[in-house]
Amino acid sequence: MTVKLFALSGVALATLAMPAFAQTAAPAPAPKPVPVATLVKQVDIPYSEFTLANGLRVIVNTDRKAPVVAVSVWYNVGSKFEPKGKTGFAHLFEHLMFNGSENAPGDYFTYTKQIGATDLNGTTYFDRTNYFETVPSAAIERTLFLESDRMGYLLGAITPAVVDEQRGVVQNEKRQGDNQPFGLVEYKQIETLFPATHPYGHTTIGSMADLDSASVEDVKNWFRGHYGPNNAVLVLSGDIDTATAKTLVTKYFGGIPKGPESVLPAAKVPDLPAPKAETIKDRVSNTRIYRMWAVPGLNDPDSVALDVAAGVLGGLSSSRLDNALVRKEKLAVRVSANNESFSQVGMFSVFADVRPGVDPALVAKRLDEIIADLIANGPTADEVQRSTTSTISRTIAGLESVGGFGGKAVALAEGALYSNDPGFYKKQLATLAAETPAQVKAASAKWLTRPVYALTVVPGARDAYVESTPPAKVVTAAEPAVKGTRGALPAVGTISELVFPKIERARLKNGIELVYAYRNAVPITQAAIVFDAGVAADVPGKLGTQQLTLDMLDEGTTSRDSIAIAEAKERLGASINSGSGLDRTGVGVTTPSANLAASLELFADIVRHPKFDPAEVARLKNQQAARIASELTSPQGLAQRVLPKLVYGAASPYAKGIGSGDAKAVAQLTRDDLIAFQQAWLRPDKAKIFVVSDRPLAEVKAMLDTRFGDWSPTGAAGTKDFSAAATPAAPKIVLVDRPDSPQSFLIGAAPTSLVGTDDLLPLLAANDTLGGDFTARLNMDLREAKHWSYGVSGSFRRGQFQTPYIIGAGVQADKTGDSIKALQADVKAFLTTNGVTKDEFDSTVSDAIRSLPGNFETSGAVLGAMQQNDLYNRPDDYYASLPQKYRALSVVQLDAAARAAIDPAKFIWIVVGDASKVRTQLDSIGLPVEVVSAASVADVR
Structure with missing residues (x-):
């Protein structure tokens, strides 16, 4: 699912730090770096495993640093298993698994919110579909019930309405990706590097036509064919031991019968018959030159060597392409090289963004020469060491998490599913640490001298977008829901509260x-x-x-x-x-x-x-x-350039x-x-x-x-002047014309009288119901009920002196006007007649308290919290005191806070989309409409 609600609150300082002045003598040389082999020894994920009689493989890692457990279920099914005419089915089905099961009907996120789950989502790619959440230890039994219900008791919950709903959501996810600059490159890459009949020969998102054609019986057959326990790996990482895990997993998964196992398709690394060069147009700010090859997957001995080659070529800050094309010759403004390894194949890609005014042919020539030099001569030992050290250090930092997108559970599950070895991550790191220049040279020469796909993307009008054309709906009798047979959800034990570091x-x-x-x-x-x-x-x-x-x-x-x-x-x-x-x-x-x-x-x-x-x-x-020119081609970049003057006032x-x-x-x-x-x-x-x-x-x-300690300031310190009265714009719609947009990006902004040091806890709790959570009303309306959007969020952009309320959403172009009307209605109802319900209040408070240990599992989260406390003048124990503060809130208090802060009549709307498609939709909203070009966004007031 990978729901990406739009981040509108600016750069978080949790991972930042800044500069200063004073020209003093440089200190004495520091100690030399530790050897890469020493770093590798610090990476270890102890685990045990067992297999149920029905074939479910279970891997357990005990990590007691926090009272949480990561639950990660990986199914051996991805888009490479899709037959012709069924592209996008694996991903569509992943979405359906979040819409409830027979014994847990309704939205899956409703249940995970009750237990304070964090790091929860689902994803699909070529090789797998996975579902994951990190939950309080006391909620592990309920979580295993929910996951097992999705695995064994789902078919009765799949109805035509649910399929139609998630089909629409997935198609808007596709539009959202396609709407980005260079958003069509992946299609060209895959269709060129792989034959149409190759398992990796189509994108995971699929085609609009195939998604349109998906029927209820299609998706049920997909479930029957791929979602059995013997086709899955379950990883539990965190505050749990093997004996407890075996008892609970057997209890909840043991009765699910075996199903068919996914048959691994033949997927050789294909060769292009000859080099292919192609140019396409896109609404981009600069010409980008690509070089692409199909290469082996992660189980091939050459995979790690190709990772290092990519780092040396264009992945490191000091890469050869950076040093030559960007720093020295100044022919490009950005370069990159990446080796993306899948289970059976991979894709090696290189690109350079041509500096404006430079001849692309010259950049292409130098790009090819630098690649050829690496192939002919290989990297230096120092380049290999720098690449391997950087990768291993990132791995160590990422393994602080037990779950999420890259923690311990992910490493174990990937190894088990792709390589039949949960400890494969360790072998990969050992191979990486031992990599030599000769090995990198040999792998590069073997795979990157084969025929290349040379794609050039130039600024210009896109080809016509292939839109959805769903068949006419046939009205049928509603299917009766299958009644649950497993009894009530397991009770949740006493959940440990956050122990924030001293x-x-x-x-x-x-x-x-x-x-x-x-x-x-x-x-x-x-x-x-x-x-x-x-x-x-x-x-x-x-x-x-x-x-x-x-x-x-x-x-x-x-x-x-x-x-x-x-x-x-x-x-x-x-x-x-x-x-x-x-x-x-x-x-x-x-x-x-x-x-x-x-x-x-x-x-x-x-x-x-x-x-x-x-x-x-x-x-x-x-x-x-x-970069500025690029922002003027991005939907989000354009909206963010228009927003500040409107919502804060130009002064x-x-x-x-x-x-x-x-x-x-x-x-x-x-x-x-x-x-x-x-x-x-x-x-x-x-x-x-x-x-x-x-x-x-x-x-x-x-x-x-x-x-x-000896650093002293130079000159007068800068000052910030907030004395002028804030004069936000009057309510209106600013339409930024971005031709060829299959989706419109919306921002709704309401100025408030709040400042960052105010106690915003009641407001944040109220917003959990309105826009701050997946199950919030704005998202559930436009995404789940109407399926016009892939995701909607609402949040307070907290500044020390001004704190407006901001809504962000990408919506399908033909529903732009209706989406604004729906958002207006949802906000108005919430702030007048339909405030927070008792159930919503209880869910918010429960989730806020129970999720705290998971939210602060990592050092990065703690570092960010320390800075937030300092910025907003909060005590060091603020987060540890939150449970008591949340328990003291009331429904009345939440409603009063929201209604005092947000005025639904003051919203300013920014729409970034194709004016030829959306302009007339905005006329009936009742607000003045101002149409501007992307080039003139700086002039908007």
């Missing part, structure tokens, strides 16, 4: 406050230096100054150039990133703790000693201009938050502008450092004191 504080020698939490689940340290700046600090008339300043930080210091910085990060397995929210700007570092000293040395150099080399400034300005400092800045202003920026911004905002007297680590506070403080 927060400790210290100060560096120069007064910078250090806020610290100890976590030892993985040997990783995450730190962020956060400055009182943010979007509100960008320079009036020079919007984009802050972004360019941040981008320049790791593009050269007084002692390292950009390539040296990139290489140093990779050798350490460290990531250093920067970003800004509305009120804060940060630079963050994540590193294996074994390399903490060396990583902090590099981190401090980047923060304190950026060189702002004029040549690098010029290069980064070109890249930022390209508000928050109105500066228009993406990557103003193109004309960025073109005029100088090195002096960046230094001035750094000196004013990225300075020690505006900084706090937040750290979550398995190293003790004293050790961390000593390292930070050595590198930051």
Whole structure:
């Protein structure tokens, strides 16, 4: 399902950190990185396994760090098993599994919300379909009941209405993906690299025509043929032991009869008969040049070597394509290389975004030359080491989670399903650590010298979109629901409440406050230096100054150039990133703790000693201009550039938050502008450092004191002025014309009088019913009831001085006007006559309390919470005190808070879509309609 509700609240600082000033001498060299083999030894997921009589394979990993268990069910069925004319069925069926079963009717998310599940979803790809959730330990029995009911007792819940509903949702998911710039490339890639008869020869999302044709009997037969227990792997990872798992799994899954097993289709790696070159048009801002090959899957010995080749070529920050095409020759503004490994085959792809004004033929020639050089000569030992260290470090950090999209349960399930070995992840990492330049060279020469698919995407009008043409509905008698036969849902035991880490504080020698939490689940340290700046600090008339300043930080210091910085990060397995929210700007570092000293040395150099080399400034300005142009082709990018002035008012400092800045202003920026911004905002007297680590506070403080304790500010500090009265726009509709859009992207924005330091808990609880949850009314109406959208969300965009309410949704183009009317009606009803019900209130409070341990399972979540508490002046124990606060709320309080904060008559609507299709739909809404082109969004008031 992978529901992606639109993130409208700006950049979270949980993974950030920021720069500052002061030209002091660089510290002494730091310790060398630990060997990659040492890092590999830190990766271990102990497990046991058993198999039920019906063939269900069960894998158990005990991890007691939090009172939660990840439940992950992986079925050996994906799109590669689909016959001709049935494309998209595996994915469609995955959606149907969330619409209730015979003994748990209704939406599956209703039940998971009752128990406080986190990290829950379902996904489908070529090789598998999986369902997963992380639940409180005391709710494991109920969760196993629900999962087993989906596996063994589903057919009676599948009705024509349910199939029609999810067919519409899936088709809007397809439109949403297709609507993005370069959204049609995957279709060309797959249909060219693989014959139409090949199991991997069609996309998982499928075709509109095949989805239109799906009948109830089709999907029931799909279930009967693939969803038996002997075709599945169940992984339990977390606060559970094998004996308990065996008892409960046998109880709930043991009675499900065996079914057919998916027969693995023959899927050889195909060869193109000859190189193929093709050009297509898309509504994009720049020309993109691709090179693509079909390659072996993850069980082939060459797969890991190809991963390394991709990293060296275009995956690392210091990749050959980055260094040559972006940094040195300045022919491209972005490059990438990726080896995507599936169970039986893979796809190796490379692309370069041509810098505006450069001849694409020259970029294509250099792209081919660089690829050819890697094939002919192979990588260096240092390149291999940097690639492997980076990958292994990311793996270690990801395995802090027991579930979700990439935790322990995922590693075990993938190994069991794809390689018949739950511990396959460890073999892969050992192979990676032992990879040699000769092996990478040999694999590259073997697979990347075969005929290539060379695709070029150029700006232009798309071909006509192939829309859905469902057959006329035949009215039939409604099927009676099958009555459940398994009895009541199991009781949920006493759920442990959140134990938030103890927060400790210290100060560096120069007064910078250090806020610290100890976590030892993985040997990783995450730190962020956060400055009182943010979007509100960008320079009036020079919007984009802050972004360019941040981008320049790791593009050269007084002692390292950009390539040296990139290489140093990779050798350490460290990531250093920067970003800004509305009120804060940060630079963050994540590193294996074994390399903490060396990583902090590099981190401090980047923060304190950026060189702002004029040549690098010029290069980064070109890249930022390209990013701005890209935002002007993206539905979300266009909407986000229009929104701030309308909802905050043009005079508000928050109105500066228009993406990557103003193109004309960025073109005029100088090195002096960046230094001035750094000196004013990225300075020690505006900084706090937040750290979550398995190293003790004293050790961390000593390292930070050595590198930051002598740092002093230069010049006057910057100031933010919120004294002007907020003057949001009057209610209206702004239609941004984006031709050829199969979907419209909507934002509804309501100004409020709230500020970020207000106690918003009653409002957030009320919004759980309106727009803040999958089961919220806005999403359930447009997605589940009307199936006009893949997802709708509503949330408060929390700023220190202004906090509007924002709704975001992608809707099918022919339902744009009706969707706005439906959202208006839903909001108005909620705020007047149909507020929070007792059941909704109970569900919200229960979910909020029970989900807390899962929400703060990882160090990254704790780091983000620490920063949020600081920003909103909350005590360090705020999250630990939430259960008591939630229990003190009432339905009346929630309704009163929502009705006082949100005025349904004040909504401003932004629509990004094809004006020729949607303009007339908006006339009947009763609001003024202003139509603007993508190029003129900056002028909207």
